[in-house]
Amino acid sequence: MQKRDYYEVLGVPREAGVADIKRAYRRSALKYHPDNYKGDDKSEGEAKFKELAEAYEVLSDPQKRQLYDQYGHQGLRGAGVHDFSGMGFGDIFSMFGDIFGGGFGGARGGPRRGYDLETEVELTLEEVATGADRTLEFERMDFCETCSGSGAKPGTTPEKCKTCGGHGQVETSGGGFFRMVRTCPTCRGAGTIVTDPCSDCRGSGRTKKKRVLSVHIPLGIHDGQVVRMRNEGEPGEKGSVRGDLRCYVSVKPHPFLTRHGNDLLCQVPITFTQAALGATVEAPTLAGREEVVVPPGTQHGEAITLKRRGLPDPRSGRKGNQVVQFLIEVPRKLTKKQTQLLRELADIEDINVLPVKKGFFEKLKEYFG
Template sequence: MTTQRCYYEVLGIERTASEGEIATAYRKLAIQYHPDKNPGDDEAIARFKECSEAFEVLHDRDKRARYDQYGHAGVNGNGSGGAHFHDVGDIFSAFGDIFGDIFGGGGGGARVRKGRDVRCDVTLTLHEAADGCTKEVEFQRLEPCGDCKGSGAAAGSAREVCSYCGGHGRVIQSAGIVRVQTTCPACGGEGSKVKDPCRSCRGKGQRLRKVVTEVKIPAGVDDGMRVRIPGEGEPSMSGGPPGDCYCFISLLNHPLFERQGQHLVCRVPITYPQAALGCTLEVPTLSGRGEVKVPAGTQSGDVFRLGGRGMPDPRSHGLGDLLVQVTIEVPTKPSKEEEQLLRQLAEVEHKNVAPKRKSFFKHLADYFTASDQAEEE
């Protein structure tokens, strides 16, 4: 570039910008003009170098003070330019920690990671899910080995600095002019290795241990949901926070109720006279007995709603409904008295009911026989 732009203008910030604002502005521009995102684009590479030169000056307090007072001449002594990165590789060398944060690296040392999460399973009855409860759960997690105190090294020895990455936990891989930091393949990002491993944990620094604790189940949980127990996962081996334990919920089938979200469905059989004449049914609810008024002329499959007798929602207030679905039950072996009364009813309805009906399969055989004869004709 023949004419240098103001470094504040290059980064798009005010002269009063804080160090955090300077870094944030640079990260955004570095991502926008990064060579990996703009292969073969000379203008993007030029912009990349320009914003890096601006950041190199403004993120340093002394250089920024000289630049604010004397301009470009104050930071290079001859007025001809800024930080003068000769190529993109110089930029990665200067700001490798920043590019590690942007493009998947992690700075100059081993990364601090949260411990791994663990899982356990909890089985509930419908009533436990409706009311909420406290359950005892059991699971296994890796914890620091007691013999080596989590170091993985045998007694009398210690972990050694990884020779591959020099203890940084990160290595720089080059691809042309682009250099990207990645996790060290030799030490897995820890920055150190075990030469003489602990016999108890075989150098892993962790051993599997059974844990028994309690979890509070909120009212209204459904099958497949999960409840988190914070901090009950595996501890971090790099000094980070422990992971969490996730309890996966399974509901047992109920003999009377079928769950549909917040609603419960109860299927109740009724007789033909109850459906035809109407009646008051006593039905079960989660809290005890309930009543449903069945009007005259009810059809099989009709549904009656009891509001607020369903399941709570663990994420909000309110209750679902109890849906009572009636089915007309036909007796398979009516008594002689019932058969006599049904025939009288049929006569009233002007219907002829034969004393003995053919079975379904006999009718099916007759149907197929008639179809075959029709095809032959």
């Protein structure tokens, strides 16, 4: 069978960031999950689900993604991509369990862990260079203090659920290729039924609460990466763990510097005379302005490298470089004096034709005769 393009499968552009790929996968995978799939043909839904998992495995892994970008499907031979065709839904879900948070426990059964929460943190490039601390403030469902999360009015005891016999789960067969242990619909996994509900949480055992938390964003982080804070999500079902808080990092565009891996690039405009005669100009760096030398005879687009003025590598801490590229700007307006001087220059140029220019005119002559 012909394999489809992974970007097409996930419906993301080729330059999509990690966070976008994750979001796209989560959205599509949940659509084709047997719990949600609306189509008649279950095997078609299953095939789509597995195609998505494969695309996600490759595009979410920087090394596999690079191989795929360069060589296509061929490049991934021997790269250790899983064969999803023989896997069940449950296995695939547990493989990428992180992504789905507590919303889908998969076909494994057991009490459902709490929902993951997402938040976003914006960093400047300067903060990427040093790492940053942020205070996060968010709302999450938490245990009700009045009833300690039981949902029962203080002083009363919940009754054992008759549907599941207190287990909190019931088994269902989904027809065909999977079988699932589901949360009991009567008690919603609690194993007990509240007959006299707590007035503060109306029996749910959960109330909305504000949470303030400080997070450290490690240096060298990239746009779209996630800092995961374990057990800072919402509480899970009885006997299970809290979900996580996923902190998506976005890096603010810098007015002068663009990032290429750990290297930085800035473009500095210079005049024609600065390029021809050489000059010292100021270039923006993360540490502030820095004087750089434009060598005489600099061509448009030529660059110099400032060593170790880039961003630190997250693992080694080793800094990248900054590349300063010179762009020659031609003046749009000239004073009388300038015009006169340039005309004089042009007169000399007519006699001494510049080497590159000469080559161009000779080629032009050869071509058109």
